[in-house]
Amino acid sequence: MDCCLSYTNPRFPTPPAAAPARRPPISLGLRATRLIVVSSASSKSKCDFGGLNAPLEPRTPAGRLLSGVCLDDRGGFHAASRRELERLAVQRDEAAARLQLSLGSDEACLHRRIAEFRHHECQDAVEDVMYMLIYYEFSEMGVNLVPPLSKCAYNGRLEIWPSKDWELESIHSAEVLQMVREHLRAVAGCRANSNVTDSWATTEVQRFRLCEMYAASILYGYFLKTASLRYQLERGLDLSSSHYGLAGRGQHPVSEMFAAGSSYIAHGRVSSPRSAPASPVSYPLQNKPESLRFYMMGFDHESIQMCAKPKSKEAVNLLERHTSALFGDEETGLLETDDVLTTSFASLKRFLLEAVAFGSFLWNAENFVSDVYMLEEN
Template structure:
């Protein structure tokens, strides 16, 4: 099953991403405008540089008043941010519930159609606000570890060269457990060819990658981060239940690294063979086995469980992944990648992109859970 960006965008499939120099064109289904890309600035410190890390110079701008309010609170009154976010969600939930109640009360009356339309518009409005709240919660999590997300790519490419500095590798890895960091580093090696113990010469060696291929690498790594966080929470739960009479039965082994290589078509934006499935395997009440470490635990997942953990649980989270990725790599006005130029960069910069994307996916799941405690999200 093909992966696709379908949030009002042409669809494309995740293609094979080999390591090293990446030159082969891919059939992505996007319409490219072959006009030369207008590059704006350098990440290395040009006096005209617009690739600035700081404040809220992030690719995606809040599109609702509530989102802009929270961005201001985060900058000016950080200690009040979480309270303000919860306050916005509570107001949204009340407004949506009120519109739904009026719709139900009007059933059978002449105004039923009108109130149904109003309730639908209110839900659309609330969805936009919730996506902004989730985005600001993610940005708040990045700020907690002292990392600013990479700005829009077009601001950071100069004469076809892209470099991201400082790399912030340690900070981006610090959000994961020791076992999860091992899995993240394996993911890095699989999709980029960067080893954890690479020396300086190897890390700063020049490689080339197409803009669209880098976009796909980032999106796949966001999903991997989401999966890893979801699976880690399941693992922690099972470890906590070790002394109880509950046991997850044996599953067919499917290598997780194989699933999240970009050659695989198993993981998709909201697509699976059984999108509503929530099965986690056979449940038995026999002797409980000691929980395995995280890596071996994940190797025991069947395909259905991998899909369940990797697929964003809510429509809002899915939309946010798509909007953010398009904002990071696409044209500022259209959101489309109008030029698929070859970008020269280093393995160190590619590593930064992957680590940031994995962190984004992990923070996305946390934000989704936080929002869902106050405002019931739409099931994906």
């Protein structure tokens, strides 16, 4: 006998009822959504989310405003995002200016506290803006972010449907897509051309390990975006340049360096890799790299870390919040749990493709925001 758990997120809220005993479902306040978790007699379950949904809920007025714009005026979404960023920049800068003017006066302590409060308030709002920018890119593809696992996994079984693999792969060039598929194979054993039987074969994975793979895949997507743009920039340099590429020949394929994942999770928090200065290497002009793959083969470990590291603290905070909301235990909020999930390789592939796309969109959002609002360097 099938059982289902569903929730709705109405566009026009009704008057508040009595306080619920459990935390309300997380949504972005957009169109009516429904999450269905089905358990059949064969013990197979399906996570089917047919509307617009995301693990994080906007926690600031700026985020809530943009979630409404995303629904009612998609054509004006980026203009509205820019206006919000400009407003936040003015608020933060005005508070900092008043602090400078008050130095040496009796009111300096008060203005310092106001400036610190405004800084943190604006940082939270900017993270919401970045998240909505990422969410907008997913919604443009018609892809819904996977809901929190506490609301999606049923009796230890996690299945994600529809897969949306084609949409999630379509954002990459053919060369980058091949490297993404190699990453999926290295991280989770997902084969690019597996048959239906292999795709729906089941595997068991600890929730914490799945979180590691998801976080590492986000950073891999961010890395691919950084490396691709750097490659395009350096190919456009004058041919007389004596330096091309970053560092000496790497000993391992880049995808394998993201496979472990454990270096990106520390004590229940997502951590970005530490960076080190990259030393340029001279390539003979006749051996100038002609492909992104060959270019990336010149990366050493430090260069890979540099390209995979988000440039701003806001981006790191957002990555941590998103991952915690997605994987955190509903009661304790902790990521480090011993839960074991049963899932198919098809669902695992869909899960990690979303993470790679999230990393690419995180780079885009960070770049969009930094044009208007000065982010805090990571």
